[in-house]
Amino acid sequence: MKTIKVANIPGDGVGKEVVPAATEVLHALADLHGSLKFEFTEFPWSCEYYLEHGAMMPEDGLEILKEFDAIFLGAVGNLKLVPDHVSLWGLLIKIRREFEQVINIRPAKLLKGVQSPLVNPKDFDMIVVRENSEGEYSSIGGNIYKDEDEIAIQNAVFSRKASERAMRYAFELAKKRNKHVTSATKSNGIIYSMPFWDKVFKEVAKEYPEIKTDSQHIDALAAFFVTHPEKFDVIVASNLFGDILTDLGAAIMGSVGIAPAANINVNGKYPSMFEPVHGSAPDIIGKGIANPIGQIWTAKMMLDHFGEEDLGTILLDIVESVTADGFLTPDIGGSHTTKEVTDEVIARINNYKSEKLNEKT
Amino acid sequence: MKTIKVANIPGDGVGKEVVPAATEVLHALADLHGSLKFEFTEFPWSCEYYLEHGAMMPEDGLEILKEFDAIFLGAVGNLKLVPDHVSLWGLLIKIRREFEQVINIRPAKLLKGVQSPLVNPKDFDMIVVRENSEGEYSSIGGNIYKDEDEIAIQNAVFSRKASERAMRYAFELAKKRNKHVTSATKSNGIIYSMPFWDKVFKEVAKEYPEIKTDSQHIDALAAFFVTHPEKFDVIVASNLFGDILTDLGAAIMGSVGIAPAANINVNGKYPSMFEPVHGSAPDIIGKGIANPIGQIWTAKMMLDHFGEEDLGTILLDIVESVTADGFLTPDIGGSHTTKEVTDEVIARINNYKSEKLNEKT
Ligand SMILES: CC(C)[C@H](C(=O)O)[C@@H](O)C(=O)O
Ligand SMILES: CC(C)[C@H](C(=O)O)[C@@H](O)C(=O)O
Numbered sequence: 001m002k003t004i005k006v007a008n009i010p011g012d013g014v015g016k017e018v019v020p021a022a023t024e025v026l027h028a029l030a031d032l033h034g035s036l037k038f039e040f041t042e043f044p045w046s047c048e049y050y051l052e053h054g055a056m057m058p059e060d061g062l063e064i065l066k067e068f069d070a071i072f073l074g075a076v077g078n079l080k081l082v083p084d085h086v087s088l089w090g091l092l093i094k095i096r097r098e099f100e101q102v103i104n105i106r107p108a109k110l111l112k113g114v115q116s117p118l119v120n121p122k123d124f125d126m127i128v129v130r131e132n133s134e135g136e137y138s139s140i141g142g143n144i145y146k147d148e149d150e151i152a153i154q155n156a157v158f159s160r161k162a163s164e165r166a167m168r169y170a171f172e173l174a175k176k177r178n179k180h181v182t183s184a185t186k187s188n189g190i191i192y193s194m195p196f197w198d199k200v201f202k203e204v205a206k207e208y209p210e211i212k213t214d215s216q217h218i219d220a221l222a223a224f225f226v227t228h229p230e231k232f233d234v235i236v237a238s239n240l241f242g243d244i245l246t247d248l249g250a251a252i253m254g255s256v257g258i259a260p261a262a263n264i265n266v267n268g269k270y271p272s273m274f275e276p277v278h279g280s281a282p283d284i285i286g287k288g289i290a291n292p293i294g295q296i297w298t299a300k301m302m303l304d305h306f307g308e309e310d311l312g313t314i315l316l317d318i319v320e321s322v323t324a325d326g327f328l329t330p331d332i333g334g335s336h337t338t339k340e341v342t343d344e345v346i347a348r349i350n351n352y353k354s355e356k357l358n359e360k361t
Numbered sequence: 362m363k364t365i366k367v368a369n370i371p372g373d374g375v376g377k378e379v380v381p382a383a384t385e386v387l388h389a390l391a392d393l394h395g396s397l398k399f400e401f402t403e404f405p406w407s408c409e410y411y412l413e414h415g416a417m418m419p420e421d422g423l424e425i426l427k428e429f430d431a432i433f434l435g436a437v438g439n440l441k442l443v444p445d446h447v448s449l450w451g452l453l454i455k456i457r458r459e460f461e462q463v464i465n466i467r468p469a470k471l472l473k474g475v476q477s478p479l480v481n482p483k484d485f486d487m488i489v490v491r492e493n494s495e496g497e498y499s500s501i502g503g504n505i506y507k508d509e510d511e512i513a514i515q516n517a518v519f520s521r522k523a524s525e526r527a528m529r530y531a532f533e534l535a536k537k538r539n540k541h542v543t544s545a546t547k548s549n550g551i552i553y554s555m556p557f558w559d560k561v562f563k564e565v566a567k568e569y570p571e572i573k574t575d576s577q578h579i580d581a582l583a584a585f586f587v588t589h590p591e592k593f594d595v596i597v598a599s600n601l602f603g604d605i606l607t608d609l610g611a612a613i614m615g616s617v618g619i620a621p622a623a624n625i626n627v628n629g630k631y632p633s634m635f636e637p638v639h640g641s642a643p644d645i646i647g648k649g650i651a652n653p654i655g656q657i658w659t660a661k662m663m664l665d666h667f668g669e670e671d672l673g674t675i676l677l678d679i680v681e682s683v684t685a686d687g688f689l690t691p692d693i694g695g696s697h698t699t700k701e702v703t704d705e706v707i708a709r710i711n712n713y714k715s716e717k718l719n720e721k722t
Pocket of ligand 1: 188189219449604638
């Protein structure tokens with residue numbers, strides 16, 4: 001029996017609705033597998049937790065999480081309770097940083113039965129590799145002067161090490177896909193970090209002569225996501241650019257509620273974290289209509305990460321059959337609830353299992 | 362006779378094709394007006410100029426430009442000749458900075474006859490007010506260490522003065538429009554500049570109780586441009602965020618070749634600069650198929666700027682009648698040339714004039 005120990009952090013808002021849903025799905029899959037087991041431990045770390053304890057997680061929170069194989073997170077943030085930069089740097093970004101989850105990967109691909117907002121979305125299937133440890137998200141900077149003279153300075157930090165690492169990850173991924181890597185840049189406007197990024201990209205590209213490459217300025221690239229999403233395979237981007245592109249990717253997929261993501265610790269020292277692209281979605285909390293597919297697809301990425309690609313593929317196929325058959329939450333034009341969609345996914349997993357058993361007998 | 366002295370800088374690539382086109386249109390409009398005259402002086406400053414002179418413009422370039430009422434620019438950049446950060450900081454961004462063109466305004470609105478890539482674009486009509494003097498585009502930063510240790514640092518600088526100024530501009534604009542200002546932020550990820558931006562926005566908003574406000578993170582906002590563009594009226598954004606949003610705005614308008622822009626000097630000390638959103642478009646140079654509408658619509662913004670709003674409205678109505686009747690360049694699905702579209706616009710201006718004359722007799 002292979003046991004995967006997962007720390008569940010539902011977090012805020014709809015996180016609390018979709019993490020339990022996807023957890024059930026994972027149990028059903030483990031069941032289907034036969035010799036795989038998930039052990040989930042839930043942690044209530046969130047903005048509500050902050051109000052009670054003055055911190056987003058206990059002081060030894062990271063020590064606790066370190067013992068797990070993976071972290072399965074919903075969403076963090078509740079502006080009514082805690083300013084975003086406090087909640088996120090105290091939990092989400094803290095885990096990404098401290099556990100050296102230096103790569104964030106986010107596929108964008110249209111599921112059958114889901115309507116894209118694009119007239120002619122063609123058959124896009126891309127994956128954004130986001131540098132997840134530095135760049136525009138740094139804690140270097142501050143304010144000076146008061147009142148009308150006040151100035152805030154924010155430092156973006158780009159190291160060759162981290163840039164190369166993200167780029168190599170992208171090239172390795174492209175090898176297994178359509179052999180095309182696009183670099184997101186802005187070297188025409190941002191004159192220190194982005195020309196540097198371009199230089200490193202060109203050097204890394206030389207190591208992969210079999211991979212086609214191009215560089216696009218982030219403004220043009222964002223526009224291309226709308227006009228020609230089918231032109232991309234793997235895109236490598238800085239922290240901020242990756243953030244923007246993946247929300248756009250989610251939008252053209254039909255809903256941010258669908259889009260999956262993984263924060264990967266590449267050196268194996270710490271657990272990786274699996275959390276969908278969407279946030280806590282304050283407007284629909286408690287209505288039972290949050291789209292569980294983002295979290296379920298994120299679970300597939302966790303399966304892939306643990307070498308269970310077959311199970312991952314089964315799961316995504318089932319999810320796609322469910323959307324194709326019209327089991328859709330309101331964000332993608334349906335009227336089904338979180339529970340109905342989840343139950344349908346689980347029913348089909350169980351069904352798949354009995355079919356397989358029947359085949360055997 | 363009101364004379365407007367304009368410095369034309371066609372720049373690179375298709376800039377050289379669309380600036381002359383829009384200049385002809387302006388002459389026709391002046392003719393229609395009767396007591397308005399444009400005096401154009403053309404400057405060859407461009408990447409080719411750089412190759413010959415080692416600079417994008419002469420040393421006294423700004424002195425020369427200062428004498429004009431406005432600058433009418435096409436596009437800057439030709440990667441095959443000059444690295445972008447050199448060409449742009451040597452001409453486009455230099456003019457924006459030195460002439461204190463602190464505000465960049467860019468409308469996004471669908472023209473009749475032009476197909477948006479969105480399934481249901483509704484009737485969006487928004488305008489992005491982009492802070493144009495500082496932010497992520499700063500010349501503060503640099504590199505340290507060599508080889509595998511190399512690090513590049515880029516400083517984003519946000520002053521209260523510039524942030525407030527852009528925000529006030531946005532609020533004043535919203536007063537004359539739909540009374541709604543959206544602030545583009547990323548205070549959950551970028552922890553010094555963006556919470557500061559939010560703070561200033563809240564304070565400025567207090568001065569305009571009649572204006573509805575909201576703040577959206579740039580990632581979500583980019584996605585909203587695709588899913589709900591009709592929800593926006595005026596959007597105020599930092600230099601980089603404004604850059605990204607306006608290319609997206611151009612994309613949902615059907616083509617970056619359509620989108621207009623103005624760089625406004627608000628204190629009246631220096632000329633403002635009118636340049637469309639699109640770049641030099643190396644892939645279509647010399648084919649005669651560049652869309653002239655971006656540059657022509659930009660000319661309308663110049664007319665508005667000089668108090669000729671009536672003429673500006675006539676021009677945009679004529680442009681829209683031309684697209685509605687199917688005079689479209691290939692980027693928007695037609696097969697007309699730059700010249701054909703331009704000639705049609707001019708013919709309709711002349712026609713408008715003879716109709717008016719007939720009315721009078
Ligand atoms: C060419 C580039 C520096 C410029 C910018 O980013 O400002 C362009 O994209 C624009 O939007 O005018
Ligand atoms: C919540 C926020 C800090 C975060 C980010 O920008 O990284 C989110 O948008 C994401 O993409 O995971």
